[in-house]
Amino acid sequence: MNRKFQGHLAIIAAEITFGLSIPVTKALIPEWITPSGYTLMRMLFGAIVFWAVGSFMPKEKVIPKDLLILVVGGFFGFIATQLLFALAL
Numbered sequence: 001m002n003r004k005f006q007g008h009l010a011i012i013a014a015e016i017t018f019g020l021s022i023p024v025t026k027a028l029i030p031e032w033i034t035p036s037g038y039t040l041m042r043m044l045f046g047a048i049v050f051w052a053v054g055s056f057m058p059k060e061k062v063i064p065k066d067l068l069i070l071v072v073g074g075f076f077g078f079i080a081t082q083l084l085f086a087l088a089l
Contacts, residue, residue, distance in 0.1 A: 025086065035086035042082055 029035055062070070 029086060036083065038086045039079070039083045043079065046078075 025038065029038055
């Protein structure tokens with residue numbers, strides 16, 4: 001399988017996942033899980049996936065000042081938006 005085909009498969013998988021996220025979220029939140037529980041579940045699953053992938057990647061040093069910016073940006077860029085999205089549904 002060549003690299004271009006692998007890239008197309010990755011794009012298709014990402015689009016299917018993104019397309020299914022709203023209907024799945026809409027079905028889960030009122031009956032199965034609270035909005036904050038759903039957000040916590042997504043954060044934990046994402047952290048596990050990134051940790052697993054990161055264990056195979058080369059390690060890089062991060063300046064403490066940049067680490068603070070990454071944490072604040074991650075909070076507002078992911079946690080806050082996902083929680084507001086879940087609450088809106």
